[in-house]
Amino acid sequence: MALEEPKHFQSRKHQREQLLAAAAAGRTAVLCGQSGTGKSHLAAAYARELVSAGDLDLVVWANADSRVGTTALFAQAAAQVGIGAPDEPEAAAQLFLGWLLTTSVRWLVVLDNVENAADLTGLWPVARAGSGRVVATTVRQDDSLFSGRDRIDVDVFTASQAFDYLQQRLPASLADDLTGVANDLGRSPLALSHASAYLVDQDLPCSSYRHLFADKTRRLDELFPHMQELFDGSIRTVAATMTLAIERANQAPPQGIAAAILELACLLGPNEVPFGVLTAKSVGEYVAKRISLPDSEVTVDVVRRGLMNLRRFSLAAWNTASATLQLHVLVQRSAHEVLLANATVAAAAAAVAAADALLDIWPSVERDSDQARVLRANATTLTGGPHERALWDSENGAHPLLFRTVQSLGKAGLFTTAIEAATTLHLTAANRLGPDHPDTLTARGNLASLRGEAGDAAGAAAAFEQLLTDRLQLLGPDHPDTLITRNNLASLRGQAGDAAGAVAAYEELLTDRLRILGPDHRSTLITRGNLASWRGEAGDAAGAVVAYEQLLTDHLRTLGPDHPNTLTTRNNLASWRGEAGDAAGAAASYEQLLTDQVRILGPDHPDTLSTRGNLAYWRGDAGDAAGAVVAYEQLLADHLRTLGPDHPNTLTTRNNLASSRGQAGDAAGAVVAYEQLLADRLRVLGPDHPDTLTTRNNLASWRGRSGDAAGAAASYEELLTDQLRILGPDHPYTLTTRGNLASWRGQAGDAAGAVAAYEQLLADQLRILGPDHPDILTTRGNLASMRGQAGDAAGAVAACEQLLADRLRVLGPDHPNTLTTRNNLAHWRGRSGDAAGAAASYEELLTDQLRILDPDHPNTLTTRGNLASWRGRSGDAAGAAASYEQLLADQLRVLGPDHPDILITRGNLASLRGQASDAAGAAASYEQLLTDHLRTLGPDHPNTLTTRNNLAHWRGEAGDAAGAAAAYEQLLTDRLRIHGPDHPSILTTRKNLILWRNRIA
Secondary structure (H helix, E strand, O other): OOOOOOOOOOOOHHHHHHHHHHHHOOOOEEEEOOOOOOHHHHHHHHHHHHHHOOOOOEEEEEEOOOHHHHHHHHHHHHHHOOOOOOOOHHHHHHHHHHHHHHOOOOEEEEEEEEOOHHHHOOOOOOOEOOOEEEEEEEOOOOHHHHOOOEEEEOOOOOHHHHHHHHHHHOOOOOOOOHHHHHHHOOOOHHHHHHHHHHHHHHOOOHHHHHHHHHOOOOOHHHOOOOHHHOOOOOOOOHHHHHHHHHHHHHHOOOOOHHHHHHHHHOOOOOOOEEHHHHOOHHHHHHHHHHOOOOHHHOOHHHHHHHHHHHHHOOOEEEEOOOOEEEEOHHHHHHHHHHHHHHOHHHHHHHHHHHHHHHHHHOOOOOOOHHHHHHHHHHHHHHHOOOOHHHHEEOOOEEOHHHHHHHHHHHHOOOHHHHHHHHHHHHHHHHHHHOOOOHHHHHHHHHHHHHHHHOOOHHHHHHHHHHHHHHHHHHHOOOOHHHHHHHHHHHHHHHHOOOHHHHHHHHHHHHHHHHHHHOOOOHHHHHHHHHHHHHHHHOOOHHHHHHHHHHHHHHHHHHOOOOOHHHHHHHHHHHHHHHHOOOHHHHHHHHHHHHHHHHHHOOOOOHHHHHHHHHHHHHHHHOOOHHHHHHHHHHHHHHHHHHOOOOOHHHHHHHHHHHHHHHHOOOHHHHHHHHHHHHHHHHHHHOOOOHHHHHHHHHHHHHHHHOOOHHHHHHHHHHHHHHHHHHOOOOOHHHHHHHHHHHHHHHHOOOHHHHHHHHHHHHHHHHHHHOOOOHHHHHHHHHHHHHHHHOOOHHHHHHHHHHHHHHHHHHOOOOOHHHHHHHHHHHHHHHHOOOHHHHHHHHHHHHHHHHHHOOOOOHHHHHHHHHHHHHHHHOOOHHHHHHHHHHHHHHHHHHHOOOOHHHHHHHHHHHHHHHHOOOHHHHHHHHHHHHHHHHHHOOOOOHHHHHHHHHHHHHHHHOOOHHHHHHHHHHHHHHHHHHHOOOOHHHHHHHHHHHHHHHHHO
16 A cells, blocks of 8 residues: 555544544554545555654555465565564564564554454554554454454545545536535545546536436446546456445355345435335345245345345444434445346346335334335335336236325325325326226325315315216226225315215215115225214214214224224214313313223324324313413424424424413414414425415414404405415305404404404305304304494394304204303393393303303303403492402412403403592502503503503592593503504593593693
8 A cells, every 4th residue: 555645635533533542542443434435545644644753663554355465464574674584474474473562663554454353363463552553444343353442433525525525636617516426426535536537537527427327227337437547546446346345245144145135225225224124024035036045044034144244344334223224325326236237137026025125114104203204215216216117017006115105295294295206106107007097096096185185175176076087987886996086075075165065975975885885884984974074064063973973882883992993983073072062071082082092002193192182172172271281282292202393293283282372371472383383384385285374364363362453454364365366265264264354353443344344254154154054153143243343232232132042043052152142142231231131141141151161161250250340330349349359369270360361350350449439449450450461461462551541540530630641641642553543442542531631621
């Protein structure tokens, strides 16, 4: 080995420091790494440094790939120092080793390219601190090589080293993509050296070279200089170096195994090939045929030993944490060339074996997102490689791996990539199998389903309609695939907004399922579940509960309590119980279900995690908002751990956590959380995805609830524009947004405009949904309230009375929406002048809520506050104050001191103190309340402004008319800034200011 420094040598600081440390400690250093990483160059650089510093008197460089060669070199060295004769090599070598132990000469012995530790038995020099240094280089990773010696790993160049090397080697005219070339060659120092020489010789730019290298049909010896063209001291070309390394590993027992495994592995990876794939049964069978052995002789243990040889000869690295094998790109390329050189049939067999192995270890439920990502990466490399044609068969169709990969992309929420892959799969199937082949039709169905999952429910429904036409023609009406297509079409009709159409389609499908399959067939039971669900979505929540109860009975009878379908039915039944008004019952059902799912499925199963989310939701809906927040926080931590940050379920949990925070009183925190979530939804899903639109809806809502009514209205206007474009005017989400926009317009001060908007919305909903749909009833309630806010309290009362009659008929007396309507009716009775009637209505409502909900439920507490308010307005100020004090004590216990409902109760209590002739006490209470409002809500929140108004009033009533006028002046300035001159509160504030100015006069 010449010690002259090669041009553009890249030093390795870390390895140099390790070499110096080994020498200082008197220990042998072993440079270990795959072929071509520059181990010998590092040893030579170390020798040059010592010679240059005057720290060496003797350098002995031995090619240690055999005992004979090493012994001969040591014998020659003995002769040169005058202690032995070369014609007796073994004796002379031992004399030389003994001389190294005693001489005062400062020496360095380099054992280059150690291939077999046994060859050097008795030939290892003993290092001496400060005077005798020993360095070995090897591709071997046998533990015996490093016993009592310092192992120094030598990897490929870092990204910056590779870039710097190429930049120094290549003229600027060729250096148009240095990073690309470096990455293509795996940053191998040997490959970069030879490639740069090739580029210069051929006057070839990096970009053109990359194009050549990407062509997998080109051999490595076509992409690097031939041996006779190398003048850098290299003893082998890149191709020869890789081939020799593979041959050496293949000769190690069990012979022939390593190369056969490597041939198959080269079709995958290269970064992460799962151990489970390479030890699968199909791989063992392939290896046995490849080397002409009986299958029984190629056991899993034999394959593992072959894998061990790949590691021992530095052809592959093992990642024990992820249980994967990592191949250098050039090792992979060289192995592929060997595979092609032997037989195309072998390559096809390897591709099929690899596909079978991937399917063998691919879990039906992808709990580990990292594992699923690795499997998809390997499958994509295989199915996009030069041998993918082997995965298609005119008789058997497409290999199932092709469909599994697309399915996994969809489950991971990578809809754009999934749709691209599904489109390619469909086109390829149509081209190779024909448009009417079952696999081609299946690919069409999968593509349509993914479009629906990505948000284009209408487009997916249209695609399924076309597919259904073809399947009816090709397969007939009773074929299982035809029935599946009808099922998918029905579902997507519902998702596109036509819930009633989905119900009708499922009813027709159920009739045919019963006729063809019978009542207990799995598909029949699934159709019954789908029909129940869409009945609920169409507005019949109670009917959905009844249907699921009947279905659960049949599932328990036919499948047993632990079957996945039984558990799914229990989940759906619990959900629709909640939707039908029994939030506490839903929560209890989910608690029972969660216990069984943890036992049957385990804590990290997606269904278990989903149930935890549902339980948290219904706990919150049942009144425990703080508990829901805690549950969602714990669930989010587990979703991040098991699924990763961008998985749809993780994003959904973030959405629910943000909502629960708002429900628990932290509206501003909900806004911040939704803003962060929206940024991630846009990045992961894009602007038109339904989940992105939903997040925008939720963000707008909580902006309003945090005090920015005008901002909420503006956000809903923008959202409505996009929903009209994406979903159309009659989609349920579009109609919902119109209702939300009307609501926040009213709360921003335009009550009359809100009334008009609700009237228009109601007309469209009646046309689309029918008179008893839940959304119709909700809009009627909102319209009634907005009429009252616009000044027509009597009209609001009449509308609420009519609505209550329909709520009782459709939902029954105990449904939450029925109770809400009674609350609103009582309120508007009071506002219309019947304070005593309002108080009586609230007393009756409270009795029923205590029976139905719970004394600590938020709605129960709210009704107690409303009852206290109207008692006060009906003349019983003292009784009202006492009620508010009792309510405040319970709210503090249940909700905490800063909850919005607590602050409202404190304000009401302060007002009643004033009405009870304690104006000074009222003013003092409002001062304390204002401090907390400023701290928790900020200066511009509507509730903060209302408290300032009330404080100014009671200051005046307490005798400080000038202070009241000054406070109203400041309040008017801020309201003009926040709301503008036309907001109703501006007129009220001006009137109050004039009042107190007049009192001063």
